[in-house]
Amino acid sequence: MIAVFAPIGRTVLGALAAIGSLAIYAASVLRHMITPPFYPRALLGALYQIGWLSLPVVGLTAIFTGAALALQIYAGGARFSAEAVVPSIVAIGMVRELGPVLGGLMVAARVASSVAAEIGTMKVTEQIDALVTLSTDPMKYLVAPRVLAATLAVPLLVAVGDSIGILGGYLVGVGRLDFNGAVYLKNTVDFLQQWDVVSGLLKGAAFGFLVALCGCYFGMRSGRGAQGVGAATKQAVVAASVLILASNYLLTELFFSA
Amino acid sequence: MITLTHIRKSFGSNHVLRDISLHVPKGSSLVVIGGSGTGKSVLLKCILGLITPDAGQIDIDGRQGTGLQNPDFLTHFGMLFQGGALFDSLPVWQNIAFRLLQGSNKLSKSDARDLAVEKLIRVGLKPQDADKFPAELSGGMQKRVGLARAIATDPSVIFFDEPTAGLDPIMSGVINALIREIVTEMGATAVTITHDMRSVHDIADNVAMIYDGLIRWHGPVGDLESAGDPFVDQFIHGRADGPITTQR
Numbered sequence: 194m195i196a197v198f199a200p201i202g203r204t205v206l207g208a209l210a211a212i213g214s215l216a217i218y219a220a221s222v223l224r225h226m227i228t229p230p231f232y233p234r235a236l237l238g239a240l241y242q243i244g245w246l247s248l249p250v251v252g253l254t255a256i257f258t259g260a261a262l263a264l265q266i267y268a269g270g271a272r273f274s275a276e277a278v279v280p281s282i283v284a285i286g287m288v289r290e291l292g293p294v295l296g297g298l299m300v301a302a303r304v305a306s307s308v309a310a311e312i313g314t315m316k317v318t319e320q321i322d323a324l325v326t327l328s329t330d331p332m333k334y335l336v337a338p339r340v341l342a343a344t345l346a347v348p349l350l351v352a353v354g355d356s357i358g359i360l361g362g363y364l365v366g367v368g369r370l371d372f373n374g375a376v377y378l379k380n381t382v383d384f385l386q387q388w389d390v391v392s393g394l395l396k397g398a399a400f401g402f403l404v405a406l407c408g409c410y411f412g413m414r415s416g417r418g419a420q421g422v423g424a425a426t427k428q429a430v431v432a433a434s435v436l437i438l439a440s441n442y443l444l445t446e447l448f449f450s451a
Numbered sequence: 452m453i454t455l456t457h458i459r460k461s462f463g464s465n466h467v468l469r470d471i472s473l474h475v476p477k478g479s480s481l482v483v484i485g486g487s488g489t490g491k492s493v494l495l496k497c498i499l500g501l502i503t504p505d506a507g508q509i510d511i512d513g514r515q516g517t518g519l520q521n522p523d524f525l526t527h528f529g530m531l532f533q534g535g536a537l538f539d540s541l542p543v544w545q546n547i548a549f550r551l552l553q554g555s556n557k558l559s560k561s562d563a564r565d566l567a568v569e570k571l572i573r574v575g576l577k578p579q580d581a582d583k584f585p586a587e588l589s590g591g592m593q594k595r596v597g598l599a600r601a602i603a604t605d606p607s608v609i610f611f612d613e614p615t616a617g618l619d620p621i622m623s624g625v626i627n628a629l630i631r632e633i634v635t636e637m638g639a640t641a642v643t644i645t646h647d648m649r650s651v652h653d654i655a656d657n658v659a660m661i662y663d664g665l666i667r668w669h670g671p672v673g674d675l676e677s678a679g680d681p682f683v684d685q686f687i688h689g690r691a692d693g694p695i696t697t698q699r
Contacts (some may be wrong), residue, residue, distance in 0.1 A: 230554070327550045421633060
């Protein structure tokens with residue numbers, strides 16, 4: 194009997210230990226983010242890498258998602274003569290859910306992987322040790338700027354993604370589904386509430402924090418050689434993606450449950 | 452002055468350092484030799500504090516604690532890493548002047564660059580190499596830049612981790628000579644780990660050999676050949692046969 198339950202117990206204990214370790218690491222990162230010394234140049238570099246360079250992938254994801262959403266809602270709404278809800282549902286769906294979640298996942302794929310690979314390579318080539326010998330705390334110089342940059346940049350990416358997603362819906366609505374352009378825009382604006390947008394941006398900040406946190410955490414724990422860095426990169430992307438989806442549910446419960 | 456007393460370090464059941472006691476007088480150059488995987492790098496990282504020993508005591512300049520536990524230690528310390536450990540994202544001069552560009556007493560960019568170029572010339576590179584990135588340099592040049600970074604703040608303690616690993620014999624000779632010159636002119640206390648016997652003869656005042664987690668022999672470099680220890684004798688002459696067992 195023990196032989197059956199032992200592997201399950203080991204897996205559960207391992208998962209709990211990993212969550213605990215990540216939570217302690219997150220607390221440490223938060224402490225380093227708010228205590229000096231600060232590295233503004235490293236922060237600017239990370240903002241450029243994580244924010245600006247992620248714009249194309251987030252924009253492309255958003256425009257196709259908004260366009261597909263408009264088609265789906267039109268087809269679904271037609272079953273009970275509710276085609277007119279397309280603009281409002283596209284807008285609400287994008288800003289509340291799809292913008293932050295898909296934006297977060299695309300950033301996870303792009304940023305968690307690159308951060309884990311970069312920091313992992315720095316670890317295996319002793320660059321992290323070199324930083325320490327040069328009186329520089331890697332948590333402050335490498336980790337805090339990246340996590341702060343992602344926490345600031347992803348909400349902006351989400352805002353841009355939301356707009357582009359709504360544009361995608363608009364283009365399909367007006368070009369393919371014969372909506373009047375002015376009416377489409379009016380319905381989009383009238384039915385969208387401030388909290389819809391703000392909640393999506395808050396989700397974006399949380400997802401950005403998690404993405405960079407996972408990239409740094411697994412990069413810092415990278416094993417030796419190319420295989421170690423590869424494994425760290427894979428773990429960072431998987432963990433960031435799962436954490437985004439899990440935290441999305443929790444945040445949705447927090448923001449919108451009755 | 453660095454003193455190690457009964458240092459032990461294990462990784463699981465692998466007892467890497469079983470009982471290491473060593474004394475490195477101020478201004479002297481100690482070279483630690485031993486086969487691959489005998490714990491030379493672990494010993495260096497224990498002194499520095501990057502790895503915490505399981506037992507034993509480390510004293511640096513009369514103060515108890517590893518390098519990282521002594522707050523002022525790092526400001527007078529330099530290290531040349533085995534692979535150079537240069538920061539890929541920074542040009543050569545910023546690598547060399549990294550410490551000088553951080554902290555409350557940091558230099559202006561132009562002063563830091565001037566100092567970096569001065570150190571670059573000291574290790575035999577050209578001023579125009581200052582703006583290159585590490586990936587644009589050969590292995591030997593990277594090692595020299597690593598050396599320039601290690602001496603950028605004129606440290607009183609310098610560690611060299613396998614300074615000639617991966618270099619051709621001529622470049623190894625150049626690096627060894629540079630290390631000896633710099634250590635002598637700066638009066639620094641140096642600890643080098645290597646299994647390159649040429650480095651031992653070029654760099655060392657004293658030599659310690661690690662085998663099986665213990666100091667097998669320790670003495671002046673001039674006594675190495677006549678140590679009379681079969682383990683030392685096999686190692687320094689690179690013999691396949693002897694008390695040190697190797698896998699074939």
